Amino acid sequence: MKFEKNEIVTVTIEDIGNEGEGIGRVNGFTLFVKDAVVGDTVEARIVKNKKTYAYGRLEKVLVPSPFRVEPKCAWHRQCGGCQLQACSYERQLIFKQDKIRSCLIRIGGFAPEQVDACMEPIVGMEDPFRYRNxxxxxxxxxxxxxxxxxxxxxxxxxxxxxxxxxxxxxxxxxxxxxxxxxxxxxxxxxxxxxxxxxxxxxxxxxxxxxxxxxxxxxxxxxxxxxxxxxxxxxxxxxxxxxxxxxxxxxxxxxxxxxxxxxxxxxxxxxxxTISDTIRVRDMTQTGFPLTGKELTFAISPLSFYQVNPVQTEKLYSLALEYAGLTGQETVWDLYCGIGTISLFLAGNAGRVYGVEVIPQAIEDARKNAERNGIENAAFFVGKAEDVLQEIYEGGMADNDERMLHPDVIVVDPPRKGCDSVCLEVMLKMRPERIVYVSCDPATLARDLKVLCGDGYALERVRGVDQFGGTVHVETVVSIQRKTS
Structure with a gap:
């Protein structure tokens, strides 16, 4: 069945797409309807036809979903920044948990039972509004x-x-x-x-x-x-x-x-600059109480700094927990920005090395280390793949074997994920554990497929909702090197 453009159809929304659009079927034909909520029955106007599916514009909600809520923002449909604002927050978290799981299975090639054994409950927000800094x-x-x-x-x-x-x-x-x-x-x-x-x-x-x-x-x-x-x-x-x-x-x-x-x-x-403080939380306890440790960062207009400070404390605390540090380890932190994760790790590691391509960010990272009295962190300017490759080939290691074969590597790359050369050198370094912090489950799953296809096994996975009302989600994953 093919629809006519501008045709009005009635459809029940059965699922949510990766971009937050409602998905329904009409006579076996898939229809994507922006702003429709899973569980809605709606009237939609056909705006674009493809061979096996079509796109529709929401015209009228005939039967509202039990998950539908009144959006706080009158412009949420036009803006497009809050794709899920009409959906209850509890259902948003289910969508994000499912999104991570689906990517690991569909793109990463992991078995469903393996993913389910490793996945922990997503970390939600108490109030998913007014959170952007x-x-x-x-x-x-x-x-x-x-x-x-x-x-x-x-x-x-x-x-x-x-x-x-x-x-x-x-x-x-x-x-x-x-x-x-x-x-x-x-x-x-x-x-x-x-x-x-x-x-x-x-x-x-x-x-x-x-x-x-x-x-x-x-x-x-x-x-x-x-x-x-x-x-x-x-x-x-x-x-x-x-x-x-x-x-x-x-x-x-x-x-x-x-x-x-x-x-x-x-x-x-x-x-x-302005300053802000991030505190370590105990992610093993209900309510994620503060541990008393805190770090202060200087932030310039160009600094990369997570936009949701409350959830960032949980995200970085989770990365610290997944790293499993005892105080003696050598750690590489790739794509380190202004040193936020690096300095979190430094308090529990023997030595931390951060890498970032933006020179100003590295300058900020060094100042932040000094500001917080941290002396066991060093930072390198350059692309992660270039710096690691030069280190591994011996040009910068100064005969420090632990730089070449660290205990832990932490990566927090941009949305496009890790460079293939970076993944290759990480595998050559053979750390006991890799902790991957990701803002895109799809590129995360793609990179994990490479890493876990060459000697590593999925250990722990947990989503952190940094972006309430939107389709985006952060994920923290630890993978463990398999024994010979």
């Missing part, structure tokens, strides 16, 4: 020429004028409105992607949840930093009146590109 808002103009800020509509660069995202702290709305009011009052232009003209491109806001410190960085279409804004003091007066404001800066990005941040950043007021 970082947001990047595009700035533009509406049809009437008014300056607006918000988020891009799903799969477009059309800005939805919306300043109160339910995932970010309440201060974000005040900050955005201050900047927009200033831009209107002083005729400051917004960037136009089509022409490459206009000044303000994006507004980056970061908040240290533990410190209460706030950073604002305006990304501007300019080659110089100072006296760009008319009556700059008026802008700073508005922003610095906001409680917690610690840093105001500009990022220069004159390139016609989709990359948000420029390479040069200049502080206009306050500090260059």
């Amino acid at each position: 970082k947001a990047q808002y595009p700035v533009g103009t509406d049809r009437d020429g008014n300056v607006v800020a918000g988020f891009y509509a799903a799969r477009t660069h059309n800005i939805i004028a919306h300043t109160d995202c339910w995932l970010g702290p309440v201060e974000n709305e005040t900050i955005l409105n201050c900047i927009l009011e200033y831009m209107r009052d002083y005729k400051v232009s917004a960037y136009d992607e089509n022409t490459g003209t206009g000044l303000v491109r994006h507004i980056l806001i970061r908040k240290g949840f533990a410190s209460g410190e706030i950073m604002v960085c305006l990304v501007i279409n300019a080659k110089k930093a100072f006296q760009i804004f008319p009556d700059q003091d008026a802008l700073l007066e508005k922003l610095t009146a906001i409680e917690g404001m610690t840093s105001v800066s500009v990022s220069l990005n004159p390139e016609q590109t989709n990359v948000i941040m420029g390479k040069e950043i200049y502080t206009l007021w306050g500090k260059d």
